[in-house]
Amino acid sequence: MDQMLDGGLIPGRPYVVAGSYGSGKTTFCVQFLQQGVRQGERALFVSIDEPPAELRENVRFLGWDVGKIRILDVHPAAKAYSKRVSLVEVAAQRAVGSLRDARADAKTESMKQMSPDLSPQSLQLMLKQELQEVKYSRVVIDSLTSLKRLSGEGEDSDTGIMSLLRFLSEANVTSLIVTDLPDPTVLEPEMFLSRGIIKFHRLMVASKTERCVSVEKFRGSAHDSLPRPLTITKSGVAVDANKKVGKPILRMFQAVPVDFR
């Protein structure tokens, strides 16, 4: 993967990781954080889609290092039950636990008591508080698509995302923003505000699921222009930057795909 990016990502900038479900996005992101932990950096995983305990289960095979990845649980499970609290309160009540601490009963009573009013705004406030306490250098937000759905559409959502990305770059963290594959006719703000886009594809080729990854945009650096095959193994996602994807897959890239899923 780093080979495709001509050495890796440029530090301190926000990037988008887009892909359909099951294409390896989350695993890739955890590996990105794990790499940071190995180098003695602080890494934060903001989990919206998955409860931390499940996430921990799922990526345990990546090794003991994942225990050091800190995880900010903003999973909105209990939303339906309780009354609303203000943004600041949400920020105050959110707890960061490391992946190791995440117990199976991750949803504690206190969490059920409140209703997280989750939006780019509140997430920015939470991250601000978090970053004041711990100096993270790598952050993953999984996923922005869920965040948007939860916060509802509207003008505010665009500016909120703009502000969130700005916040991440001012905080000098290298961040991966996970999204679904976007509707090709709609221009999502994170797509043109991010400094790079890595796309994960899961395709059906002759009754077989094939995965590949492509770098769509990477400002300020050379990068691989071809999609490369990706495999998910016991040790995570692996990209062979020297191997070409099969002809049938390339042919699918030929047209701008309207829908991969």
Place this chain on the structure above:
Amino acid sequence: MGNLCSDRDLPFHPARHSMIKEKVKTGIPGIDNMLEGGLIPGRPYVVSGTSGTGKTAVAMRFLLEGASAGEQVLYVAMDEPPNEVKANMESFGWDISAVYVFDATPDILSYDKTPVRDVSTERKVCTFKAIAPSIRRTSEKGPADITINTVQEILKQEMKVRKYTRIVIDSVTSLRRFYIRTSEEYLALQSFFRLLSDLGITAVLTVQLPEVPKPDAESLMARGEIRLHKWFDGKGLVRGVTVEKFRGSSHDATMRPLKLTAEGVSVRLTTPKKRGEVKKAEPVEQEPTPDAVQQTPPEEVKAPVEPAPVAPPAQDVSQPEPPPPDDNGTPGGGEAT
């Protein structure tokens, strides 16, 4: 409310048919060739493309071309912070230190009630040389407010300070999304274009397109559009450039291959590639032709969903040859009054 006068009232004079004395070079010889010499001075143009097609690089070449001739040129940064633009352009080996830059990138919003101050009191135009390697921090006192009005004010003020000849707004997509209230979007954008032509600056505005481009207001308002393309041709990534629209000048109607390398952007003057010869019709201000790149037949697009062996008709399906552009060479002009 201009003077009512038509060409028919006047005796023929060759001078009127060559009112455009000199064109403004874009800094990319291949594109200048396509534009029959360059852009018409004093008018606003759009450079459009999906992400990663090289819009910023093309826009920056346009400024550098002016700067190297001793002109004063201004870059208005709207989505990428100037420190990163600087680093990115330096990776091409370009020295952009003489280019003036106005950092109009928005601040982090603070969601508590800090007073919002006008950006013009907070930020000044400087050259890229003065841009620090790290990102500008949002002021402790709270965010500065930027709207399309403040950007216009700043441009007017700046024109009094220095006589800029070239300006880049990167990107006008951000300007629309974040600086204009939706209710007044069209009007505000139109007045912005009007201001640019009133100021008499040759302007290049970058527009970020979604993967499937739709006709949009910027392209209608601009006096011309240079569109950057990229797609896979079955073997690898191909890049191309087309002139979608160019008022008041004839131009190349063919898509030309574009190269984006470690040395920057270049456009070859010839078209050795078969695929590159997709001719594009130019119905200005009608529904824009679906992009040649994305014009590949729908059967092919659907193919991936089927588990059956994929055998799309692919490359051989040629595009229906569009009629040749009929307005080539017609002196249009007149918009920049």
